[in-house]
Amino acid sequence: MRGFVIAVFLLLLCLTSTGAGAQSWRALTPAQREALAPLVQEWDTLPELQRQRLLGTAKHYSQMTPEQKQRYNSRLEKWSRLTPEQRKAARKKYRAFNKLPEKERERIKQMLKEEQARKEEQARKAQQPASGVSAAPVTNQQ
Amino acid sequence: MITKLDPGKIAQLLTQSTRQMDAGALSALIDARQNALKRQSVRSPVFALAPASAHTSARWTDRLMPHSAQPWIAAGLLAAILVAGTSFWHHAQEQQISELDVAILTGDLPIEVFVD
Numbered sequence: 502m503r504g505f506v507i508a509v510f511l512l513l514l515c516l517t518s519t520g521a522g523a524q525s526w527r528a529l530t531p532a533q534r535e536a537l538a539p540l541v542q543e544w545d546t547l548p549e550l551q552r553q554r555l556l557g558t559a560k561h562y563s564q565m566t567p568e569q570k571q572r573y574n575s576r577l578e579k580w581s582r583l584t585p586e587q588r589k590a591a592r593k594k595y596r597a598f599n600k601l602p603e604k605e606r607e608r609i610k611q612m613l614k615e616e617q618a619r620k621e622e623q624a625r626k627a628q629q630p631a632s633g634v635s636a637a638p639v640t641n642q643q
Numbered sequence: 644m645i646t647k648l649d650p651g652k653i654a655q656l657l658t659q660s661t662r663q664m665d666a667g668a669l670s671a672l673i674d675a676r677q678n679a680l681k682r683q684s685v686r687s688p689v690f691a692l693a694p695a696s697a698h699t700s701a702r703w704t705d706r707l708m709p710h711s712a713q714p715w716i717a718a719g720l721l722a723a724i725l726v727a728g729t730s731f732w733h734h735a736q737e738q739q740i741s742e743l744d745v746a747i748l749t750g751d752l753p754i755e756v757f758v759d
Contacts, residue, residue: 557741569749591757
């Protein structure tokens with residue numbers, strides 16, 4: 502019985518150790534490089550599991566609309582900088598959000614859009630007096 | 644000179660001999676047989692490829708592969724099943740995660756909404 506357990510363990514060890522490692526940037530296909538272009542600088546330093554998961558997302562790149570591609574490219578860098586725990590929590594939240602009724606989701610989206618617009622407006626207003634101040638010395642010099 | 648004995652004939656002779664035995668010796672032999680069978684059933688290996696009582700099937704497995712290799716083959720099969728099951732589960736999990744990641748990265752809500 503002990504011999505049998507050892508045999509199973511040894512065979513499992515042999516079978517599991519043959520898994521393929523993550524690819525370096527040079528080993529990526531042109532399609533993968535195109536999808537993951539925002540990560541060209543840090544790709545080879547990323548952990549193996551993260552690289553495998555990013556390659557998993559890159560598989561969908563060719564089927565994305567131009568708008569989705571633009572979002573994917575702009576968010577990829579930030580996404581890869583998150584900690585594994587943050588990404589895990591984000592997936593959990595996304596799942597929970599998706600379980601909400603359609604009306605509720607739309608209400609939240611609308612609320613977020615309004616908040617975003619308000620923030621942008623505040624930022625614009627905050628920039629206006631600053632640009633006025635910086636413009637003043639120029640007019641004085643003239 | 645060695646004469647070749649027919650196994651069927653031997654069995655027949657033994658049966659005839661047992662009929663001629665006295666009742667005491669016969670019952671002692673029956674008891675001994677029962678005891679031996681009980682001990683054999685206790686000792687039979689848990690992971691045997693063929694049942695201990697099935698002499699015919701045990702014979703063909705012995706002929707097909709050496710008895711010493713049988714635990715290794717059983718271990719190999721079990722390990723292969725475990726690895727296949729685990730890798731299938733892992734693949735399904737990873738596929739689900741990558742689909743979620745794509746949805747977050749391409750959705751109409753910014754990722755900040757889902758990140759603390």
